[in-house]
Amino acid sequence: MTTDTAPPAPAAPQATSAPPAPPPAEHAVDPAGVLQVIRTRAVVREFTGEPVSDDDAKALAAALVAAPNGANLQAWAFVIVRRPQLLLSVRAFAPGVFAIPALILVACLDHSRAADESDTRTHKEGRLCVAMAVENFLLAAHALGLGACPSSSFLPGPIRVLLDLPDHLEPVMVVSAGHPAHPPKPAPRRDIDEVVHYDNYA
Numbered sequence: 001m002t003t004d005t006a007p008p009a010p011a012a013p014q015a016t017s018a019p020p021a022p023p024p025a026e027h028a029v030d031p032a033g034v035l036q037v038i039r040t041r042a043v044v045r046e047f048t049g050e051p052v053s054d055d056d057a058k059a060l061a062a063a064l065v066a067a068p069n070g071a072n073l074q075a076w077a078f079v080i081v082r083r084p085q086l087l088l089s090v091r092a093f094a095p096g097v098f099a100i101p102a103l104i105l106v107a108c109l110d111h112s113r114a115a116d117e118s119d120t121r122t123h124k125e126g127r128l129c130v131a132m133a134v135e136n137f138l139l140a141a142h143a144l145g146l147g148a149c150p151s152s153s154f155l156p157g158p159i160r161v162l163l164d165l166p167d168h169l170e171p172v173m174v175v176s177a178g179h180p181a182h183p184p185k186p187a188p189r190r191d192i193d194e195v196v197h198y199d200n201y202a
């Protein structure tokens with residue numbers, strides 16, 4: 001008689017003849033196309049006078065809120081300015097925006113989403129989340145054939161007044177966007193082997 005109490009071997013995977021289910025349609029992306037959008041994005045600072053359509057504005061908005069963010073608190077708020085007179089007023093307080101765009105995004109950190117004052121993660125790291133949303137916006141704009149340029153050079157006070165921003169919203173970045181006056185020109189990058197290391201820095 002044996003008292004062998006070894007745990008049972010894990011069950012063998014069920015043999016099945018059914019092929020794996022295809023990914024849901026919304027996940028069926030073209031990797032090469034996505035990587036091309038990422039690789040070929042470059043800032044666009046000059047725009048034609050053509051407006052950004054409602055459909056494109058909605059697609060840009062959807063890209064913003066799809067971004068990863070700390071604890072999924074979504075401690076952000078975005079104002080997409082397209083009304084021409086208001087756009088010129090915002091631009092007047094954003095010296096980092098050189099030409100006249102069709103759209104200005106004001107991307108804000110929403111401090112009211114923090115648990116309390118001690119929630120330093122949201123108060124401090126929230127800017128990282130806003131930056132991630134802005135990168136989504138830049139890539140979506142490029143994918144739509146639009147151009148965009150982020151800027152951290154702006155006067156938050158006047159922009160706060162112009163857009164009726166409540167105190168708990170802190171503008172972090174403005175982005176100008178529109179139809180490119182010229183094709184985007186890739187900016188030079190440091191050699192990839194100089195900045196990307198595998199497994200250790202040596």
Ligand SMILES: Cc1cc2nc3c(=O)[nH]c(=O)nc-3n(C[C@H](O)[C@H](O)[C@H](O)COP(=O)(O)O)c2cc1C
Nearest residue numbers: 041042043045096097149150151152153185186187
């Ligand atoms: C935090 C931040 C602030 C920036 N501020 C400005 C700005 O005020 N004006 C501007 O024209 N571009 C601004 N840029 C755009 C950079 O100049 C641009 O991303 C950089 O030269 C690399 O070019 P690329 O985006 O075409 O690869 C900013 C970018 C970042 C990430």
